[in-house]
Amino acid sequence: MSTPRGGTSEVLLEVRNLVKHFEVGGGLFGGRRGVVRAVDGVSFSIGRGETLGLVGESGCGKTTTGRCILQLEAPTSGEIFFEGRDLTKLGPDGLRAVRRRLQVIFQDPYSSLNPRMTVGDIIAEPLGVHGIVRGAGARRDRVRDLLRKVGLLPQHAARYPHQMSGGQRQRVGIARALAMEPALIVCDEPVSALDVSIQAQIINLLEDLQADLGLTYLFIAHDLAVVRHISDRVAVMYLGKIVELADRKTLYDDPLHPYTRALLSAVPIPDPELEARREHLVLRGEVPSPLNPPAGCVFHPRCPIAEDRCRSVVPELREVKPGHWAACLLA
Amino acid sequence: MPRTTLLEQGPGLLADPPRATLSRAVDALLDVVDLQTHFVTRGGVVRAVDGVSWDVAEGETVALVGESGCGKSVSALSIMRLVAAPAGRIVGGRVVFKGRDLLSLDEDAMRRVRGREIAMIFQEPMTSLNPVLTIGRQMTEGLETHLGMTPTAARTRAAELLSMVGIPDPARRLVQYPHQFSGGMRQRMMIAMALACEPSLVLADEPTTALDVTIQAQILELMKSLSRRLGVAMLMITHNLGVVARYADRVNVMYAGKIIERGTAREIYANPRHPYTLGLLRSVPRLDEPRRARLDPIEGQPPDLSRLPGGCSFAPRCAFRIERCAVETPPLRPIGAAGPSQGEDKHVSACWEAEHLNAARAAAGGRR
Numbered sequence: 001m002s003t004p005r006g007g008t009s010e011v012l013l014e015v016r017n018l019v020k021h022f023e024v025g026g027g028l029f030g031g032r033r034g035v036v037r038a039v040d041g042v043s044f045s046i047g048r049g050e051t052l053g054l055v056g057e058s059g060c061g062k063t064t065t066g067r068c069i070l071q072l073e074a075p076t077s078g079e080i081f082f083e084g085r086d087l088t089k090l091g092p093d094g095l096r097a098v099r100r101r102l103q104v105i106f107q108d109p110y111s112s113l114n115p116r117m118t119v120g121d122i123i124a125e126p127l128g129v130h131g132i133v134r135g136a137g138a139r140r141d142r143v144r145d146l147l148r149k150v151g152l153l154p155q156h157a158a159r160y161p162h163q164m165s166g167g168q169r170q171r172v173g174i175a176r177a178l179a180m181e182p183a184l185i186v187c188d189e190p191v192s193a194l195d196v197s198i199q200a201q202i203i204n205l206l207e208d209l210q211a212d213l214g215l216t217y218l219f220i221a222h223d224l225a226v227v228r229h230i231s232d233r234v235a236v237m238y239l240g241k242i243v244e245l246a247d248r249k250t251l252y253d254d255p256l257h258p259y260t261r262a263l264l265s266a267v268p269i270p271d272p273e274l275e276a277r278r279e280h281l282v283l284r285g286e287v288p289s290p291l292n293p294p295a296g297c298v299f300h301p302r303c304p305i306a307e308d309r310c311r312s313v314v315p316e317l318r319e320v321k322p323g324h325w326a327a328c329l330l331a
Numbered sequence: 332m333p334r335t336t337l338l339e340q341g342p343g344l345l346a347d348p349p350r351a352t353l354s355r356a357v358d359a360l361l362d363v364v365d366l367q368t369h370f371v372t373r374g375g376v377v378r379a380v381d382g383v384s385w386d387v388a389e390g391e392t393v394a395l396v397g398e399s400g401c402g403k404s405v406s407a408l409s410i411m412r413l414v415a416a417p418a419g420r421i422v423g424g425r426v427v428f429k430g431r432d433l434l435s436l437d438e439d440a441m442r443r444v445r446g447r448e449i450a451m452i453f454q455e456p457m458t459s460l461n462p463v464l465t466i467g468r469q470m471t472e473g474l475e476t477h478l479g480m481t482p483t484a485a486r487t488r489a490a491e492l493l494s495m496v497g498i499p500d501p502a503r504r505l506v507q508y509p510h511q512f513s514g515g516m517r518q519r520m521m522i523a524m525a526l527a528c529e530p531s532l533v534l535a536d537e538p539t540t541a542l543d544v545t546i547q548a549q550i551l552e553l554m555k556s557l558s559r560r561l562g563v564a565m566l567m568i569t570h571n572l573g574v575v576a577r578y579a580d581r582v583n584v585m586y587a588g589k590i591i592e593r594g595t596a597r598e599i600y601a602n603p604r605h606p607y608t609l610g611l612l613r614s615v616p617r618l619d620e621p622r623r624a625r626l627d628p629i630e631g632q633p634p635d636l637s638r639l640p641g642g643c644s645f646a647p648r649c650a651f652r653i654e655r656c657a658v659e660t661p662p663l664r665p666i667g668a669a670g671p672s673q674g675e676d677k678h679v680s681a682c683w684e685a686e687h688l689n690a691a692r693a694a695a696g697g698r699r
Contacts (some may be wrong), residue, residue, distance in 0.1 A: 057543035057544065057545065057546075058543055165632045165633060166399075167632060168632065195398035195399055195570070195633060196398060196570055196572070196611055196614060196615060197398060197610060197611060197614055197628060197629035197633070198628070198629075198632075198633075199614070199615075199628075200614040200615070200626035200627065200628030200629075201628040201629075201630070203616075203626055204625060204626055204628060207625070222543065222544065224544070224618065225615065225616040225617060225618050226616055228616065228618065228622060229616035229622060229623075229626065248622075252618065262545060263544060263545065264618065265548075266544045266545050266547065266548040267544060267573065267618055268548075268551075268571070268573030268574050268576060268577040269573055269576065269577075269617060269618060269619045270572035270573045270575075270576045270600060270612060270615060270617065271576055271600055271617075271619065272576045272577075272579075272596040272597045272600050273597060273600075273601070274576075274619060275573075275576050275577040280548060280552070282545075282548050282549055282552055283545045283548075283549070286513055286515055286516075286546060287543070
């Protein structure tokens with residue numbers, strides 16, 4: 001299968017047929033053994049300077065995909081090419097060098113910052129560990145620059161995370177990621193724990209930084225409106241698989257997969273007059289367990305248009321129109 | 332509006348009965364007057380709810396909208412008198428429910444109101460269910476204590492309630508434990524429990540925030556159809572402006588412990604007259620509009636409630652502030668006194684510049 005890619009820019013990251021299975025059960029407490037197919041054959045690429053949005057509901061495998069790319073999880077199989085090298089084949093030394101270029105921003109700025117360190121130390125620590133900036137004075141200057149870059153003040157360096165608001169803490173998390181001069185940042189639900197009025201501040205900041213520093217983002221989120229705003233291309237995941245992938249405009253204006261259509265229809269629009277007129281396609285049932293995914297198309301038990309063959313034939317992610325990929329027999 | 336019991340409802344009654352009238356009757360079902368709830372912390376006194384007044388009519392859905400720490404959840408807990416003492420205390424105001432002030436009831440009488448007449452649905456069902464009791468036991472408890480049902484009758488009723496909220500195979504489900512339910516199923520069960528004693532008011536605190544968007548849609552549709560069918564009034568507490576737009580008749584917007592704007596949902600969204608409401612609406616990206624090159628956030632940080640500035644609490648973040656805002660706290664005042672929306676539907680805003688907001692917005696090139 002070829003890898004869905006877009007644009008003509010140089011490919012920075014290419015994921016080929018990524019699989020991550022977790023074994024559960026057995027062990028001390030017994031229980032039925034089984035395999036959770038968290039990520040089940042995912043392929044995509046991201047061009048340098050591009051933002052790829054990865055959307056889906058909880059348990060669809062979007063976060064595990066991000067963690068595999070970051071090498072925080074060892075993939076069961078598949079390849080992850082970053083700046084031309086396959087991360088899954090690198091040894092510890094090679095990985096260490098690559099990790100600098102590959103950073104992450106987490107959802108929860110409350111639990112991803114060490115509460116006993118000052119903001120200055122949190123940002124300065126990796127600068128020393130990776131030998132990026134040598135000397136305490138130079139590191140202080142660099143911290144000051146980074147704080148300014150993310151919209152904080154130099155005096156924030158002396159504060160502890162608990163003395164800051166949620167939005168400010170997320171800015172610290174961004175400064176820490178930027179300290180490594182990364183090429184790619186995996187943003188894992190970076191605004192979903194923040195208040196609505198603060199979300200827009202952080203999204204604007206991420207966009208400004210991308211323009212200034214030429215960053216590439218893998219933007220993992222469940223909020224479809226936020227993903228549309230920030231992404232160049234969008235991939236929709238369901239039960240460990242990408243079910244649709246296209247450029248932003250195509251995916252939102254002309255979705256091909258019935259799951260994408262249902263997701264878009266489920267999002268309430270902040271306009272009572274419009275909502276009163278809108279038809280809602282409410283999906284039946286719930287997401288099946290990835291321990292025992294349905295045969296055929298994984299979406300068929302909830303699909304409003306499923307046919308007999310959907311119960312047995314697994315749809316491949318195929319290029320239905322140029323640049324528009326969908327995994328649906330009926331697309 | 333006449334109320335029928337759940338048992339009289341057949342599946343054929345799913346069609347919507349006439350909607351409870353939007354304009355409030357003379358006597359509200361719930362009338363909260365100048366409610367004040369304070370918390371004593373090391374950093375000083377936090378006025379979590381700082382003199383708010385609002386009401387809910389029979390059968391109506393009213394939203395309390397705001398961001399974390401604005402006092403919306405504490406408002407609901409205050410009505411139920413569940414604010415954690417000794418740090419938290421209701422220091423003033425009245426909560427008049429069906430003509431009685433709940434704040435003056437003794438604990439026994441209050442216990443008969445909770446669950447029986449006013450029920451609550453929480454954001455995270457797993458933490459509000461007892462993990463070591465079966466679903467059946469947790470559902471029948473209220474039916475036996477509040478309605479005096481026999482254990483057998485309560486069990487039959489519990490099974491009916493589960494099937495009413497769309498949980499298949501209720502008999503088997505009743506002997507299961509909460510961890511055996513998915514998040515969406517748990518929230519369905521919470522709704523079934525809330526409706527078990529046929530309350531006239533349900534307080535729903537972020538009922539779908541922890542759920543995925545397709546499940547959120549299912550749960551909200553369920554709540555809406557049940558509240559209409561059974562004539563239950565609902566207070567919906569949320570930060571999600573889309574959810575409010577879809578389900579609320581009237582909206583109260585809270586900021587820093589106060590209500591800063593109120594009106595019908597249509598009026599609030601089409602014609603916001605407080606800079607905070609306007610800012611909230613403009614800061615979210617919308618799927619129904621062309622993508623904007625840039626979002627318009629509200630600048631600054633949410634306020635520290637133990638150290639509020641004088642005057643209007645929103646002034647430090649407000650693009651429309653004038654000198655007066657730092658000195659005098661603006662009261663809630665009617666918008667367009669001679670407008671069509673008279674009576675209890677009236678649109679009110681706590682902003683000195685409310686009347687000029689439209690003109691200022693147009694000059695600044697604001698949307699719509």
